[in-house]
Amino acid sequence: MPEVVLFKPFHPMTATYSSFPVSPNAALEAREITCVRGERTLFSKLNLQVLAGQCLHIRGENGVGKTSLLRLLTGLASPESGDILWNGNSIKETASEYHGKLLFLGHRDALKEDLSALENLRMFAAIDDILLSDQDAFTSLWRFGLKGREDLPVNCLSAGQKKRVLMARMVTRRAQVWILDEPFNALDTHATQELLGLIAEHLEGNGLVVLTSHQPLSIPNLRVLDL
Incomplete structure (x- = not known):
């Protein structure tokens, strides 16, 4: 049976949220993926892995394919070649299970x-x-x-x-998997700190986070991928 983790609210005087199942051994992977948009190859044979409790910060200049990579990881788009895996299985084959554990926040709110x-x-x-x-x-x-x-x-x-x-x-x-496209845009300093705290809390509960941001981040278990 999967471990059940209770995500506690930020303020101790508020009510608690319901618990939900997460896997402490969960893994999101990209294997040898290539992304083509129009006649341009944005990246090729890209590999990455994000485990439970980890955050992957994807960085790069505008137009290098950060949002395209996030869309591939969500299953909203398919790579030209290679595959996206959730717990070792292609998300094409486990779409219902994977999407049930996924939250994607894109540029449009x-x-x-x-x-x-x-x-x-x-x-x-x-x-x-x-x-x-x-x-x-x-x-x-x-x-x-x-x-x-x-x-x-x-x-x-x-x-x-x-x-x-x-x-x-x-x-x-x-959701166990958070995929966030520029989540810190339009946030003031206080709200930015709240979001950083929320992400840290999610990671502590065996959540996985993949995000893009142009700013340096202070988040536990953070890894960086430069496109």
């Missing part, structure tokens, strides 16, 4: 602007087939400074506050 922050969390939970209690939803929003703004339409929130809604989703989604 995917928030519904006419819905409130609370309604967005409920919508995501319904899409992900996750039972989200009102207590967990409110707790996650309050944790990231959105108390009193839960019922505001997202289009009334600042760019940084929208990011905080997504940080709340990172908690409520309860």
Whole structure:
């Protein structure tokens, strides 16, 4: 049976979240993958491995293929050659299992602007087939400074506050694998520290993180891949 890890909220006075199963031996791998966009080869025969408790920071100039690599790792795109593996098996063959453990946050926040922050969390939970209690939803929003703004339409929130809604989703989604494209964009210093703490907490609970960022990061068990 897989180990069950309890992800504790940042503030001790708030309610706790439900536990969910993670594997302490989980591994995400890319083997000899080549990515071609149009007539341009972005990278070829690339290998990487991320284990439970590790964070991979993908760096490089704009246009080198960072976002394309993330899309390959999520299964949203397929490599020209090579394969992406989850626990030793191709994600093509284990798509349902893998996607059930995956949270991908891309450049577009995917928030519904006419819905409130609370309604967005409920919508995501319904899409992900996750039972989200009102207590967990409110707790996650309050944790990231959105108390009193839960019922505001997202289009009334600042760019940084929208990011905080997504940080709340990172908690409520309860996924072992986080793949994050420039997650620190639009965050102020305080929110950046909160996100760094959230990632560190996720790693401590045997989570896996792959992210892109142009800024240097201080995260436990961090490895760097330069494209």
